[in-house]
Amino acid sequence: HLEALFDPASGRRFSYAELNGRCNRVGNALRQLGVSQGDRVALLMMNGVEFVESFFAAAKVGAVNVPLNWRLVPDELEFILTDSGSTVLLYGAEFSENVEILRERGKTNIKQWIQVGGEPASGSQDYEAWTEAASEQEPEASASGEDLVFLMYTSGTTGLPKGVMHSHDTVFWMTQTMTNTADIRFQDRYLNSLPLFHVGALSPVIGCLFRGASLIIMKAFDPTLAWELIRDEKITTTLMVPAMLQFMLAV
Numbered sequence: 066h067l068e069a070l071f072d073p074a075s076g077r078r079f080s081y082a083e084l085n086g087r088c089n090r091v092g093n094a095l096r097q098l099g100v101s102q103g104d105r106v107a108l109l110m111m112n113g114v115e116f117v118e119s120f121f122a123a124a125k126v127g128a129v130n131v132p133l134n135w136r137l138v139p140d141e142l143e144f145i146l147t148d149s150g151s152t153v154l155l156y157g158a159e160f161s162e163n164v165e166i167l168r169e170r171g172k173t174n175i176k177q178w179i180q181v182g183g184e185p186a187s188g189s190q191d192y193e194a195w196t197e198a199a200s201e202q203e204p205e206a207s208a209s210g211e212d213l214v215f216l217m218y219t220s221g222t223t224g225l226p227k228g229v230m231h232s233h234d235t236v237f238w239m240t241q242t243m244t245n246t247a248d249i250r251f252q253d254r255y256l257n258s259l260p261l262f263h264v265g266a267l268s269p270v271i272g273c274l275f276r277g278a279s280l281i282i283m284k285a286f287d288p289t290l291a292w293e294l295i296r297d298e299k300i301t302t303t304l305m306v307p308a309m310l311q312f313m314l315a316v
Contacts, residue, residue, distance in 0.1 A: 067252065067277065072114045073294060074284040079114060081277075086201045087114070091122030094199035098177050100153060102127030102207045105216070107151035107175070108262070109133040109142070109160050111284050115181045115192060116261050117270065119155050120215070124233070127208030128153075130215035131228075132262040139166040141226075145218050146173040149228055155192065158183030209233050217264050229264075239268055240275040249302060253278040256294055256303040258286040269304055278302075288312040 069084040071077075079087065100106060106123045108130060110116045123130045131149045133142060135157075142163060146154070154175045156164050165186060167173055178189040185191045208214070214236055216228040247269075249255070255273045257280060259266035273280055281298050283290065291313055294300060305313075 068279045069274065070114055070117060070280045070282060071298065072282055072284075073290070074113060077114065084114070084118065087118045087196070088121040088125060089201050089203055090196040090199045091118050092125040092204040093202070094196050095122060095126055095128060095153065096204060097199060098153060100126060100128050102212070104128045104153070105131050105149045105151040106153045106155065107131040107133055107146055107149065109135055109154060109156040109164070110181055110261075111135065111157050111159065112257065112261050112266075112282050113284055114282070115155075115157075117280070117282070120261075120267070124208075124214050125206060126204050127206065127212065129213045132215065132217060132267065134218070134220075134262045135160060135260070139163050139170075141221075143167055143170065143172055145226060145228075146175060148226075149216050149218075150174055153177045153179070155179045155181065157181045161186050164189075215267075217267075236271060240272045243268060243272040244276045247272075249273060249276050249278055251277040253301045254281060254299055255279065256281045256283070256291065256298070256300045258283040258291055258303070258305065258309065260285070265304070286312075288316045292316070 067081050068078055069081040070079045106128045108119055120130050131151050152174050158180055179192050179195055180189040181192040211232045211234055213230055214233050215231050218226040218228050255278050257266055257270055261267050270280060281294055286309055
């Protein structure tokens with residue numbers, strides 16, 4: 066019954082068993098789309114349970130996650146989707162305009178478009194209905210070791226972004242390093258307010274679930290809400306950059 070994740074934007078809470086069941090549904094739904102080991106699954110979503118479960122679902126079925134910076138414009142998204150060879154795009158409804166531009170251009174390899182929230186755009190499936198129809202049984206794992214688990218694209222400040230390769234092994238050793246050097250403990254309550262398309266947010270989220278901590282995941286940073294969550298959710302640990310702390314001090 067240990068709480069794995071609280072999503073303040075929707076008010077939903079999930080135990081480890083419930084979160085794992087949701088991951089399995091998404092994983093099996095991906096399999097039904099024909100996603101197999103090594104296929105690239107792109108994620109264009111704000112922080113929330115759907116991002117977390119999609120990431121772990123793809124990892125379970127051997128696919129390679131491609132987290133997308135939602136601040137990018139269609140040209141930049143198009144480059145990363147094409148460069149990564151992504152064939153499935155899971156995206157939040159707030160990005161449907163940019164997605165529609167990508168779809169109309171037809172320059173990417175995306176064959177399946179899955180919309181999270183809102184009324185699905187033409188040509189897209191509804192995320193909830195898509196996952197609800199899938200089995201909650203554990204999908205058969207088909208990747209490990211040096212197989213890739215995600216491609217994290219650099220910011221591209223001095224040229225085009227580059228996809229940095231992360232394998233199941235490198236992620237495992239990242240969690241070992243982090244949980245053995247940072248003071249993250251079983252049943253800690255971790256507040257994540259950084260965007261999950263960044264390795265600085267994704268790594269501790271993976272590490273906290275590995276350690277058995279509870280994740281409180283903000284959709285986006287809000288300094289007042291951060292204080293409220295620290296108080297109401299009895300947060301014990303977090304990670305923020307100095308600018309965020311300055312905003313928190315200001316309020």
